Amino acid sequence: MRIFGLRSCDSCRRAVKALAAAGVDADLIDIREAPIDEAVLDRALEQYGEALVNRRSTTWRALGQEERARPARELLRAHPALMKRPLIETDDGRLLLGWTPETQAALGLA
Template identity: 60%
Template sequence: MRIYGLKACDTCRKAVKALDGAELVDVRADPLGPDQIARFLEAFGDALVNTRSTTWRGLDESERAKAPEALLTAHPALMKRPVIETDDGTLHLGWGKDVQAALLG
């Protein structure tokens, strides 16, 4: 299982701790490739871009108007996190009660 997020993110750390054997992929240190971004956007759409983050609030209107692919490439921290990929390729977004129930049983 892989967890895509930030090593400094409390939510990502909670997910890693709860999911034994999960590998954290820090998207700042190891940015997502275009194929991964496209796959995540196909699964989650615009929900993948965290418009409540401090990174988003720091962008001007012209930056915010860019396509999600361009935003996530330029600013990896804009990705809502964590994105959890199970061993069978299923993707989950966030660490809410619904995701916890699906992954922890």
């Protein structure tokens, strides 16, 4: 299982900790250090669309109107921290977004 997020993100750390406690091996991939590969980003954008962009973040609030108008792919490439986190890719290829009760239930943790 791969978790795309930030090492400094509380939600990402909670996800890794909960999965480890459940005996699930999950690799946290810091998207600032290693950008999401195109295939995963394509699938995530297809599945979640604009919801993949975290419009409540500090990074978003710091952007000007012209920058905010860019397509989600361009925004996420230019500002990886704008991605809603974590994005979880399961071993069977499913993508789950956020560390919500729904995500936890889908992973069999709730």
